[in-house]
Amino acid sequence: MDEVKVVVAHSERATLRVGDVFLKVDADQARMDVEVEAMALAPVPTPKILWRKPPVLAIAAVPGAAIARLGEPSTTSSAEWAAAGAVIRKLHDAPLPPRPGRAGRGLDELTAELDGECEWLVTNGVLPAGLVTRNRQVAEAALRPWTPVFTHGDLQVSHVFVADNEVTGIIDWSEAGQGDALYDLATLMLGHEEHLGDVIAGYGADVDLDVIRAWWSLRSLLGVRWLVDHGFDPFAPGCEVDVLRSQM
Template sequence: MNEVKVVVAHQDCATLRVGDVFLKIDATQTRTDREVEAMALAPIPTPEILWREPPVLALAALPGTALGRLGQPSASSPAAWAAAGAAVRQLHDAPLPPWPGRSLDEIASDLDGECAWLVANEVLPTDLIARNRRIAETALRPWTPVFTHGDLQVAHVFVDGDEVTGVIDWSEASRGDALFDLAILTLGHEEHLDDVVAGYGGDVDLDVIRAWWSLRSLLAIRWLAEHGFDPSAPGCEIDVLRSRM
């Protein structure tokens, strides 16, 4: 019998690995519906769907390894990071998905609420919060929507050598800001930003990517803490905020 490995588990959902099969358990079926549809629409490699029996979605494991992990140095080559950037460009050039993403007003409101919570609970120094909030506001500008993954963490991109073999976890896919995807991919891995941008091509506003680093980190801290993760771990969200000072 294959070993059962808990990949991630929190109040929203859980993912288990049994051999070469991933079992995603999510009580919110609309989120799984979105993931299945997004994978069908995406023009880049995604996991094969083996079967679905709500609340479980079974996916085949992708070949290769994750491009990296937040808080850890990446062993992947510059060419692999560039290939990830090229895959993101291919996604962003695809037709838009039929559902919308979050609006500027929603994101701005969330930023207000999370910064107020961080200050009220003395989670971080007020000057650190204020500095990153000023940086984050650069991301809050109109954008031309593209097909975004929505949660393009470095651990969600798999590579074999210098080639991308697939991208996982599509439940947050929507119409959104292209630079948000690039920011999430390079969060905590600033040293690989140039490689990703080189693969992505075109004119990329690096200040907006850096603004999304601050914005995403400010928004994530409470959720991470409440779901059993540690945003203060070396190289993670709080270190990202500190690096902006």
């Protein structure tokens, strides 16, 4: 008999795995609506939806393995990183979904959130002021006008699965919607800068590397408090705090 494995669990949502079936439990049905809608619209490999009975969504496991893990060296081939870039480009070239996603927050909202998190990090002694100030300066390059595209919104390496030099599936679409293309690319490459050239080659378009690095700083600054509050460790080797230190 298959065991029940807790993949992730915190106050907002939980994901369980039983054999080749994932059960996603989410108290926010609007967020689940976004995920189901995005998977139906995205012209890229996504998990098969088996059934839905709120607050639970059952999806099938995708083949292959995650392209990498944050904080761990990647053993994935350059060809598979390039394949990820090509699939992301296909997503970004698709017709826009009907609503903004996490990567599509307005500049005023994003700037206010960033300034608030920076103040919290320093006031509470979580990170040195110099580290926060430097990364806030780097993050400024991401706060610029952009043309909206179909974005995944949470394209971290553990959400992209590959096998035999192909992308076999992209999971966790709850943050999808209209947004900044470079946010997706930066999220995928967070902590794995050594494969940035491979991804850009597969993506097949000019990419502003200063904006990519800016998103690394911005996403990491915004993420530290949430990660701590939800039982994760942003101080683990190769994770968000190391990314912030690398920007120095």
